[in-house]
Amino acid sequence: MNYISLDLEWNQAYAQKALAVQKRLECRLRGEVIQIGAVKLDEDLNLIGSYRITVKPKFFKVIQRYVMRLTGIDQTMLDHGTPLPEAIERFHRWCGEDFAFLTWGPDDIPMLEDNLRAHRLDGSWLHRVYDLQLIFNRQTDGSKNQRSLEYAMEHFGIEQNLPAHDALNDAYFTALVAQRLDVAAGIAQYDERRGDNLLTTVIGDADGGEKGFSTPELLLADERVATPTCPLCSAPLTPLDNLLHSKGQRYTRLFSCKEHGKLFLRMHLLRNFNETWRAKYVILPADEAGEKDYRKRLQDSAVATTRRRRPRRKPRQAQEASTQGSDAATPSPQ
Ligand SMILES: [Zn+2]
Structure with missing residues (x-):
């Protein structure tokens, strides 16, 4: 089995627009994927390939200024990107047959699933995912905090010699962190817990x-x-x-x-x-x-x-107005 270290960049829309689009599509879409970056590793965590594609958005077509600042992707690049259905087909083919995704944090795969759903595309092949952030925490200090990728890189003395927030660079850095972890043990523990x-x-x-x-x-x-x-x-x-x-x-x-x-x-x-x-x-x-x-x-x-x-003392008016159920902090027993 290969590992695919995956990172995505996505664009958003202002709240009103986002809401209208989601209503129309009848599904959640908090952001639209504009770049997929991935690095392929073999079972021994050797780097064996990389992939990057810029995706042309369909619903949130105008790039947000902060997304542009963060990712270096501009409107022209977006306009010349590959539409998602085609980009995903190519990416899936590149992934191969037998693979598991490694991501930094829990957000990327759900975002991609939402995007596929919005395009009425099959997302069932995305099911095998391991959050390296959790494995990192478990194998270092056992913290429950969400550590940034930069934190993990610093922890292992990995030099940040490429710009961050480029999907491929971040996927590459994630792969370098993976190489310093016991990924197989992390996955076994993950599966065990899931199996419970x-x-x-x-x-x-x-x-x-x-x-x-x-x-x-x-x-x-x-x-x-x-x-x-x-x-x-x-x-x-x-x-x-x-x-x-x-x-x-x-x-x-x-x-x-x-x-x-x-x-x-x-x-x-x-x-x-x-x-x-x-x-x-x-x-x-x-x-x-x-x-x-x-x-x-x-x-x-x-x-x-x-x-x-x-000790709670409310002003008289407020007290009268809220005689019922304001203190529902603890659900009642049956
Ligand atoms: Zn029983």
């Missing part, structure tokens, strides 16, 4: 043509969330504690299946292009450490809520 999940799905994905939920509350009341069944035996699961709400619209709840033991349901709520909500939704076996952490966080959030409630 008994169920991985998205609900309410308006970007993918489903109906989104107009509020997070409606999503949380959906039967797949409120009364889920075991992915292994389809038996109804019994909740063992409350729904835990963490930062950034993340939710966790511990359940049990008579036959398969304790299971976590974990969700991340996200906005669809049309302002409705979807959730990435995972069910996986609960281990002891995970359960301990979950119970502790539940307790902490209960304490935080009590503390917040006590």
Whole structure:
């Protein structure tokens, strides 16, 4: 198997225009890819090829000034670029048969998927992706911070001898960082974690043509969330504690299946292009450490809520206007 280190540059439109385009296309499009850069590595991480193509945008045709400053791509280059369907066909052919993508950070592949969807093109071949940023963190200091590519280069003493924010240069630098990591071990760990999940799905994905939920509350009341069944035996699961709400619209709840033991349901709520909500939704076996952490966080959030409630004194008018439900920080138990 080869590795493809991938980097993209994309152009954006001003908010009104972007919204109108997304409504018309009925899918999310936060940016339009204008350059694809990639470096191919063999199994031993030797560099064996490179690829760069400038893409002519179809929806956001005018290059934003800051994108031009950052990437050095100007309007003339864009106008002479290759339309996405053709660029992607060529790029896919260059990738070959058996490969996995390496990216720096989580953003590039979803952006490319959105672009393919906007053009009604198949994106299923993009599924094998490893975020090198995570592997770097795990194999260096275990940090959870998002480190820049420049940070990783400095860490390994890689000289920045080419301009950054050129898709090919960034893909090349990403490849150099990969060569200094144990990529195979990182991938094995990645796959192991992925393999733990008994169920991985998205609900309410308006970007993918489903109906989104107009509020997070409606999503949380959906039967797949409120009364889920075991992915292994389809038996109804019994909740063992409350729904835990963490930062950034993340939710966790511990359940049990008579036959398969304790299971976590974990969700991340996200906005669809049309302002409705979807959730990435995972069910996986609960281990002891995970359960301990979950119970502790539940307790902490209960304490935080009590503390917040006590000293708050609102002006009289405001108090009258908000007699119901303003303090909904913690979801109530069933
Ligand atoms: Zn079961």
